Structures are given as structure tokens and as C-alpha cells.
Amino acid sequence: MSIANIEPAASQLWNEEPATRPDRRKIRARIGGLHCSLCTGTIEKALGRLAGVDKVAVSLTHEQALVEYDPKVVRPEELLGTLRDIGYTIHDPRKLRPFEEEERELVREGNRFVLAVALSVASIPIIADPQIGWIGFLPALVCLSLGGLVFLVLRSKSLLAATSAFGGLAVMAGGLLYLNFAGYLATAAPWVVGALALALVFGVGRHILYMAVQALRRGILNQHVLLEIGAFAGIAGGVIGLVLNRPEYPTAQFFAVSVMVATYHIFSEWLSLIVKTRSSQAVKRLLDLQPEIARVVRGDREVELPIEQVGQEDLVRVRPGERIPVDGTVVGGHSGVDLSLVTGESLPVAKAKGDPVIGGSINGTGTLLVRVTAVGEESFLQQIVRHVEDARALKPGLLHLVDRVLRVYTPVVLAVAVFAVIGWLVGSWLGTGQVDLERAVFAGLSVLVMGYPCAVGISAPLSIVRGAGQSAERGILMRTGEAFQGFRLVKQIVFDKTGTLTEGRPTVSEIETLDVGKTELLSLAAAAEASSEHPLAQAVVKTAFERGAALPEVEAFDAYPGEGVAARIGGKEVLVGSPRFLAGRGVGFAQLQERIETLEAAGRTVIAVARDGCALGLLALGDTLRSDAAQAVAALRKSGLATILMTGDNERAAKRIAHEAGIDDVHAGVLPQNKAGMIRKLQEHSHVAMVGDGINDAPALMQADVGIAMGGGTDIAIESADIIILSNRLTAVPVAREISHRSYVKMVQNITLAFLFNGIGIPVAATGLIYPVWAMVAMAVSVTAIFINSLWGRPRVFTDAIQSVGRPVESGVPQPA
């Protein structure tokens, strides 16, 4: 047992740092709930006021607080307690770690790219040869664009770093150009560029070499392999040139091409990483990063422990509004528990002594004492996590469009190269009687060098950058390849009911009155029900509160559990409860009977209100359909999708919602563990998309070809999804489909453009008559074309993406226009 176990929960929540004085301690804590820079002032003041606190520094961008304090006067727990007291939350550093590592890797790769660019910018002026005409200056354009990219990348660090880097590169390029034209580099040039090429391929870009070797071993010819083929061909051509040592042989050019293709490849890898990391960071904004803690009762004390340390048979106290941390049985207290996120039931269930509760459900207004029955791997939540992981492992995953094309393209390039070599060998022998090996090898290498479709590696990430930017503006987060490529293939879309199609919590949907105003009826009922802990009573109170209704004073109050309440308000006896309860106390319902039956048939729960024995009216409670649900469903049906409703709730409620939303197919009463199975069955016919938000939806979201989570959903649903609807509006689903389709079209355009240039270039290179600099020209033109095609009209999407590296994602979620 280590010392850490003595104060277990706390020590994981902050990091010790070295203090400036030996008798002081310093801690760093990760804070949540910071909204704007003025919040930092609030926290600094509040913590600074505590006795024993010397210095407080709060950072909004890093979401942390550094506090230096006198350990004899104040303890870290008190500091964190104060933070909570003023309304902020603490983040569990363990949950944050993966995101921080990702960001660090992104910065590392960015630095690698800058280095590669430096090498490229060095090599181009060296090989610039005005004698081959103005074409020779085209790579200069490339130089400039690379310099511009470096500027963008370093801009996020500081303007100074960016300008000095750009300036430095310009000076170096200018200097080398001068040396070149002045003739100083004539003999040294090939060696210098050769060194640069080796440095890049085996040094800066060695991780790509590693990946290429791994792929080759498994017989896969992916882009990394293609790059290394091109780069090695360039190096080989250069080495041959050094050996032959002839003036017209474009030695330096061969080396320079290696440098350039490697640089472009590093750039495309980095761009892909940016896309992936950004979407991951955006997800982080949605997750609950607070540490998972349970309040365990030991004797007459309550101890806060991290969930991993809660054992079976421990007693856990759950306060109102909190999430129930463990699976267990109620041994004390009673409360209504919201199970919607766990099982999909829309109405809270009353729990009392002896009832089971599931970890993850949300407690109502009462306090519960729970004896733990299942912990760790055995708990409901962990079982769901396992199902999700199983589904993830079995998911075939869409083979990226680029990889599919490369499977054909790469062998073709190799074939053409071999063909060129043989062709020259045979042709020259037939023509002149002598085998022109040199020309043959030259042709072969030219083909390989031209063969690297450098624009291809960039085309997918660029179209995704554009698509992700567009969707982010509309409150949609597209995370995976499936989101961009797979959504257009989907023919069936399944909706979860509670919380997805509906608001998720019961509200008063209809108010029927006899002789009184609706608001008066509502306030009367709410006042009477205010002290009741019944979940439906709470729904009435909440609706009244939200509508601004003032609650009259209640003079006396009696609750009849399961039936209703009787209260004295304004001297009169008010009854609120089920129609049966009121009828049993002599209230006549003749006029309302029909309405009651209609409402109940529609799946509503009806509450009747009477004053002094006379029926005043009815309140119908139900889980109401989201206002934009019908519209969203209609839009999806119009695009040809079959719509299906799948829920754990009862059949009647399900059918009603389905009817209101316009969905034909209904599957009700589906247990959480069966949802994924249902998706699998549907997948036998065609691709399936699933929209959900709860814990019970997570395995199904992972199983579906495209999983869509609502932004306000549970962590595990969000992490299992391909698309996340941040705006929480269902109409975003058809929009997401539209964007996905357009992104795919854009990707295809880009890839076509990319291969167009290579398609022309390769046969030309096969003739062995052109210099490698043409490969660079083809590269430059194709990359430019793709940039223009992808970013036309929206260049900011790209610049924002690059500049965001190293800077934490902005607080808050982008609000839809």
C-alpha cells in the first residue's frame, strides 16, 4: 500500500510542482467550466483570498490553475473545495492525458515538416537552371508556397518566429541562387543536394521509410511504399550521375526531386494528422472530464473515493441530481431515477429500498443510500464498453478511396518503369546495335520519380479539412473516414427514441382546463406537487418554473404515493393525481373522460387537478418529439433513406413518436444488449446509419456503418460515433449527409486531378527524353490545382487548421449559424 492510497481521490487530481521557496508547495490543477478570460480573474481572486495562498495563476487556454501556498496553513483539498464552491469543476488529469499527447505529437510533426521545408528550399535554388527556360523557375513557385506554409505553421508560436523563419529561408534561397548563377556551385551542387536528399530520406523522413518497410513486408503497396520508390529512384539517379560524372546529366535534379517528394509526403502526413487530432480535441470538449468519484459511507463518515477503489458491499450515498456511480441495490432513501441514458426509458422510475440501480443513471430529488453489487468489469457500464470494443474490432472499416486507387496505380507505375527500361534496351539494340543501358535506366528512374502522385496524399486530407470546416460551422463534427465516405452509401437510418427523437425528459405536453386559465392550473398543480418526490410531480414543477408561473403558498400537504397529493392552497382543498385517485375521492369527470381516454391512448400519462371537489382540468405528460424531428425525418426520406425507430421504451410510446415523426418501422422494447444485434440484422440488406445518445446506444453506434451521436449524449456514445451533432438539432443529420456527399465528390475530383498530371507525365517520362525537373513541375502544378479545387472560396479553413497546431482548441462549441 503506497502513501497515495491514504488520500486516494485527491492526489490524482493535482500535480505537484517545484515551488519557489523551500517552505512552500505548488500545485497544478486542471479546471473545467472556464468560459472567458474574466473567469480567470474570478478564480484568482477567490483563491487568493484564502489564508496561506501566496500566488495564483490561472490560464484560460490551458485550463489550469497554478497555486503556490503554505502547506502549514492550507491544504490542497481546501483549495480545490473552494474552486468547487464558486462553481467550477476539476478535471481528472488521467482523462486529459491522451489529448495532451496527441497535441504534442502534432507539434512534433509540424517541426519535422518545417525542417523538411528548409531542406527543400535549400535544394531548389541550387538546381535552378535558367538555361532550360522559364520552366526552370516553376519550382521557385513551389519554394515560395512552402515558405508560406512554414510562416503559417510558426505563426501560432509567434509572429517573430514566423517572420524570422521566412526571412531566413528567403535569405538562404537568395544566397544559394546567387552562388548558383555566379557559377560557384558547379561542381559542389550535386554533392550538396545529394547530402540534403540523404538527410531527408534517412533522417527527417525516416519514419516514413519505416512504415514503407512494414507495408512491403505484408505485401501492401501503399503511399509510403510509393514515396520511397520515388525517393530512392531519385537518389539512385543522382548516384549514377555522380559516378558517370557528365555535365549534362541532371544529377542534382534527381536528388532534388527526392527532396521534394519526401517533403510533400511529410506535409500530407502532417495534414492528415491535423485533421485527426482536431476532431479528437473537439470531442474532448464534449466529454465529462471530471474524475469519477463515489461517496462511500464508512461508519458515520463519508469518504470520497475514486470509483476504482469502491468495493462490493460498500455503501454509497448519492445526492440529488448526481449521477449514480455504481451498480447496486437501494438500502435507504427513495427517489425517482432517470434511466433514459442507460436503458432508454423516458419516464423516471421510482426507486426505494430493495430496488436495483444502474451506474450511470441520474438521481432525482431524493437522496439514496446504495449497496454496491457490481464493480469494475462486471458493472453494466463496463459490459457496454466491452460490447463497443468488440464491435469496433469486428468493424471492417472502409478502405480509403486513395488506398483503393493505389492498389491499381502502384503496380502500373512499376510495370511502366520496367517496360520503359526494357523498351529502351531492346529499342536501342534494334536501332543502333548497341544497348543503351544508361538511357534505359534513366527512363526507368524518371518514370518512378514521376510516378509518385504527391498530390494524392494531400487530396484526401484537404477535402476533409474543407468538409470538416463546413460541417463545424453547421454544428456537426465529422470524425472518421466513414463519416466522409460512408454516409452516402447508407440506405437505412435507425433512430433511438429517448433523447434523440424526443427531448428526453417528460414535460407537460397538453393542458386541458375547465373554467380556469392554463397557467393558473399549472401553477396550482405545481405548487401542490412541489414537495412530492415523484418524478412526474417534478416534471410538472419544472414546466411551471420554466414558464415563469408563480407558485401560490401551500398551507398543508399530504402525499399518497403512487396516486397523488392533497394540498390546501388559499383555503381550498386541491387534489392533484391520477384520474383514479381523484375519482376515488368523489371528483366527477364526465366532461373530461373522453379527453382522458384519448390522451392515454396516445401514450401520455394524465394527471388530473381538482379544487374543492370540482374537476379543474388535466395535465398530460409525455416525452415530446423534438420540434425539428419531423422535418429531419422527411428530409432523409426524400433522399431515399428508409427510416427506422429502435428503442428500449414501451411499444405504445414508441409507436406514437414514430407516427408523429413520420417513421414507418418501429422496434420497441429493445434491450441495450440487443441493439447492436438488430443493427447487424439490418446490415444484411444495406448499409445502416444509427442516431443515438445514450449508454445503451453505444454498441449499436459502433456496429452501424455510420454512427451519429447527439452532442448532449453520454461520453461513451460520443466516443463510439463517427459523426457528432454538436448543435443537438436533428435537422443537422440530413445536412451531414449532404456535406459528406459533397466532400466525397471533392475527394474524387482531387484524386482525378492528381492522377491526371501523373497520367500524362509517366508515359512522357518513359520516353527517357525529359529531365527530372519536369517531375517537379508536374508535382507543383498538380498540388496547386488540388489546393485551388479544395479550398476555392474557403481558404480560411486551411489556414485556420494549420495555425491551430500547438494552440489548444477554443473554449466552447461552435454555435450553428
Place this chain on the structure above:
Amino acid sequence: MKTATFTIEGMHCDGCASTIKALLDRQPGVQMATVSFADRQARILYDPTATDENRLAAAIEKPGFRVAGPQPPRL
């Protein structure tokens, strides 16, 4: 159950409003609370046997906001 309405000074943005709401939700006796940055108001539904307006106001003032006196509930 009683409803208290406070005018709050010192909120900077919607974020502050949600921070105050989170704070109020955690106070004993508070059943429901809504805080509006735009209206600079907080409406709190609370159990008068578990807490009172003074305690609620003190909770709001702890992070440094000011309660500019309760107002009569809107009808």
C-alpha cells in the same frame, strides 16, 4: 416551495450565468434554478425549510458577483 428572483451584477458572459446556475443547483434546498445573462437575473425554486434567500444570495456572492436585492416574483 418558494420562488426567489435576484438581480445579479458582475456577470460577464453566458458562461458566468451557467457557472452561477451550477453553483445554485448544488445548494441544499434548491430544486430548480435558471440564470439569464441577458436579463441579469436568477430565478430559484427552493424549499424554505431547507434554505432561505440570504443563504442563496451568499452563495451567489461567493465567487464575487453582487446580488442587487431580491425582486418581487413576476406573475
